[in-house]
Amino acid sequence: MMATNLVTTGQLGESLGVTHTRVADIIRNAEDFPEPEVVLPNGTRLWRDEVALKWFEEHPRRKYERRTDTLLALEPHEP
16 A cells, blocks of 8 residues: 655645745635645644645646745646
């Protein structure tokens, strides 16, 4: 069985080249963003990395910059 990586808004931001605050803003304003896989007792939300990053890939018009120096970087795709 493959391991699932759970990520925070901070880790998503690092992959996308933006702050965790920007990621949290995008998530808060996007009605179709996936629900977190887990919410810790302290309120930290965790998403499966492949699910969250796929959402960002499918929504290229969101205003965020993409990092090119990481395996998790997302490139815009043609519809």
